Amino acid sequence: MSAAMAKPRVACISQARMTSTRLPGKVLMEAAGRPLLTHHLGRLARCRTLDALVLATTVNGSDDPVAGLAESLGVKVFRGDEQDVLGRFAGAAAMAEADVVVRVTADCPLIDPALVDRVVTAFLESAPSLDYLSLDVTRFPRGLDAEVFTRAALDAAAASAVEPAEREHVTAHLYRRPELFRIGAPLAPEDGTVLDQRWCVDEAADLELVRRLLGALLPENPDFGWQDCCNLLRQHPEWADLNGSVRQNTLH
Template identity: 40%
Template structure:
């Protein structure tokens, strides 16, 4: 396990399409709880830090992090790049894995592949979204803290500060980027993230139909998700 790295999980309660989604029930846990439980199974990083905002509205997330036994960092709600950099600096991380908190079906094996790409080649960013061949909701980005510091020093544009890695991908001439991809288009247009009420209902159904929600790989999750339609089984957990 790398001692200078962590998973930084980004979450806040103020989602416009699905407010409070991070703490919505999902099986015997909550959405964010499943994200954390699946990240605990990765091989290269064992530290998990929740990076939320300094808004009072996100106090329940800080409390949840404490209940989960993970560290918590609080920063600006909109300057997500700045929040990640401040978090990485405070916890003395040389690199981190950026994970969205609305990804309860993140695949630990896929995260490991991206980490291995970073550890082998040491780029500024190792990713599986440039270009994206994995489903939305199975995204992992390893970011070198020094590279993020350069990004934050280079641009104050809120479009880039809010979306963290977009500036990297648009400026490959000054940042080194390595991508991990599947060899075909099997996941084209597929999302297993939770962003809307319909996504949440699907996630509840999928959770209930997986062989094991804690260990199911992305292949099984996508296959199960494709069977959801609200017709053949109304049972939810």
């Protein structure tokens, strides 16, 4: 990104809905005395590279509590079609007047603001410039996922994607087409480790693990990072077995 150019406006958009198939209502379930969505949005608020934070939920009445909680935390809300998540993101990005979009999902209450900042910074500083960059989800625990892409690429995908999976998974239209979009190599942990763990919440077993992590870490260090989770799990290796059998739904 040329220093002479105005700094692009970076908006983080998180998606949430009450009707998740495996654990309905999960984003409002509590851990350490607060809803998972409150933990998630509070951690994102600590990011230093973001100019805006938006929650993208649906127009369904069942998602009124999701929208209400976000608004009570000072987070702007965009509401759109439940199935067309790509269209919902494009609408949220337009509302936020974003030049660059960060995509995260609200079932990640342990998301690390420093990692989000790392992906955004790498994206903005890339030469030549990129259309899409993400954390390497095969090497980081799931639940830290962050993707960064240009608003122009998002709008192109929203205008062109027809396959239902590409309307649902938002960025699939981009990373499946390296001939059309400039895709950066996914960012791996700086120490080269591979951690095959799940810190996102899709099932009750995931929620139990997250409750233990938040319950142990928050009283000692409210600003804990992902390595603090790793250290705690080394002290309690049996905790990682709680959700070891849960499978990740993914297109990657």
